[in-house]
Amino acid sequence: FLKVTANLYAACLSWYLSFYCPWDVFFKLLHSLRLFPVLAMLQDWQRVGLVMSGLETINKESPGYFLYPVVFGVIKSSGFMFIKYVEVGILNGLRTGFRVPNQPTKTMIVSAVLLQLQTLYSVFPISMPDLYCILVVFAMLMRLTTTLLAKADWDPYLSLESLLCTVVYGKACEDEPTERVEKKSDKNKKKD
Numbered sequence: 001f002l003k004v005t006a007n008l009y010a011a012c013l014s015w016y017l018s019f020y021c022p023w024d025v026f027f028k029l030l031h032s033l034r035l036f037p038v039l040a041m042l043q044d045w046q047r048v049g050l051v052m053s054g055l056e057t058i059n060k061e062s063p064g065y066f067l068y069p070v071v072f073g074v075i076k077s078s079g080f081m082f083i084k085y086v087e088v089g090i091l092n093g094l095r096t097g098f099r100v101p102n103q104p105t106k107t108m109i110v111s112a113v114l115l116q117l118q119t120l121y122s123v124f125p126i127s128m129p130d131l132y133c134i135l136v137v138f139a140m141l142m143r144l145t146t147t148l149l150a151k152a153d154w155d156p157y158l159s160l161e162s163l164l165c166t167v168v169y170g171k172a173c174e175d176e177p178t179e180r181v182e183k184k185s186d187k188n189k190k191k192d
Contacts, residue, residue, distance in 0.1 A: 037147045044104055044139040050077040051112045052132055059119060066116055073112040074105070081105035103146050104139070106157045111135045
């Protein structure tokens with residue numbers, strides 16, 4: 001990514017406009033034109049492409065492995081959030097798992113797993129480019145669904161995570177921030 005000069009310039013320009021534009025003109029313009037959902041869907045398209053690129057890179061260097069290319073593809077597409085998963089897991093211990101409410105990163109994990117399964121075992125009766133297109137459409141639809149049709153903090157993967165937590169930990173995982181908020185509100189009720 002950083003070797004392609006045009007991509008580097010575009011990333012620097014978008015970073016500057018997003019965070020340092022005077023009077024937040026860029027943000028206000030995007031907000032008034034309602035372009036955030038479109039730009040977010042294009043970002044997910046790029047992320048699936050980065051997953052595919054990461055898988056291809058590792059599969060050329062070390063063919064036949066499953067986990068190594070999947071982890072590399074996810075880190076390449078969603079590096080910061082992958083680090084955030086590890087941070088939450090370390091800070092909260094293994095009793096809560098790596099639960100961070102970030103739907104796009106979870107979608108990239110699903111994409112990486114499915115693309116690598118297709119690369120190694122040809123599990124689906126379709127070609128790799130067709131699977132890539134399906135995953136791009138899936139990622140864009142997930143973003144559109146979570147952005148426009150559902151409440152902002154809705155996580156479509158939460159039920160699957162709760163099921164896995166029940167299997168692995170013996171009970172459903174609970175959200176730590178929700179518990180803290182409830183405890184604070186209980187203290188406020190006791191004071192009244």
